[in-house]
Amino acid sequence: MDRTSCRYAAKKTDEPHIVERLKELAQQKRRYGARRLHVLLKREGLVVNHKRTERLYRNLGLSIRTKKRKRLVNALRLALPVPARPNEIWAMDFVHDSTNGGRRVKCLTVIDLYSRECLAIEVASSLPGLMVARTLTRLVECREAPETIVVDNGPEFTGRALGEWVMEQGVNLAFIRPGKPIEKITYNFFRTFEKTVASFWFN
Numbered sequence: 001m002d003r004t005s006c007r008y009a010a011k012k013t014d015e016p017h018i019v020e021r022l023k024e025l026a027q028q029k030r031r032y033g034a035r036r037l038h039v040l041l042k043r044e045g046l047v048v049n050h051k052r053t054e055r056l057y058r059n060l061g062l063s064i065r066t067k068k069r070k071r072l073v074n075a076l077r078l079a080l081p082v083p084a085r086p087n088e089i090w091a092m093d094f095v096h097d098s099t100n101g102g103r104r105v106k107c108l109t110v111i112d113l114y115s116r117e118c119l120a121i122e123v124a125s126s127l128p129g130l131m132v133a134r135t136l137t138r139l140v141e142c143r144e145a146p147e148t149i150v151v152d153n154g155p156e157f158t159g160r161a162l163g164e165w166v167m168e169q170g171v172n173l174a175f176i177r178p179g180k181p182i183e184k185i186t187y188n189f190f191r192t193f194e195k196t197v198a199s200f201w202f203n
Contacts, residue, residue, distance in 0.1 A: 026057075157175075
């Protein structure tokens with residue numbers, strides 16, 4: 001055994017002034033976590049290792065209690081309407097597939113629930129809400145806007161871009177209930193239509 005190891009005496013690293021300064025900064029910056037408080041202490045030359053700051057932060061009970069964000073709902077999830085004529089109710093959904101090279105591809109499919117006509121198929125590697133709104137704009141230029149569009153609760157359909165578009169066009173969005181994908185298949189054909197589109201484009 002080395003002599004220095006026998007004679008080594010542990011040094012106290014938690015100086016009171018560091019603890020007090022950490023408390024003061026936590027009171028001044030109430031929304032700061034351990035990482036941001038460590039930067040402030042390091043600027044003052046009090047600490048070097050971030051693990052030390054995190055340990056003091058945890059032992060002092062300074063952790064911030066996070067509040068879970070509530071998800072906003074754009075429309076009431078009522079019973080899905082039944083179309084009585086063409087161009088009254090549309091339905092939108094995404095088809096996911098990949099190319100031979102392994103690249104992911106998304107297809108936005110828009111259909112008329114009464115006539116079962118495919119109104120549009122938008123294919124791209126990424127289809128955010130803005131592109132969904134642009135696709136609907138092109139459809140409205142060729143035909144009359146529907147009264148209702150049935151969609152699921154995906155981020156592309158619950159985002160701001162589509163919300164602003166339906167307000168401008170005066171169209172209602174009918175959301176299915178979360179965890180109830182079968183509601184979207186009101187006439188038991190939408191999923192079969194998706195598989196047909198995928199096989200047509202990628203096989």
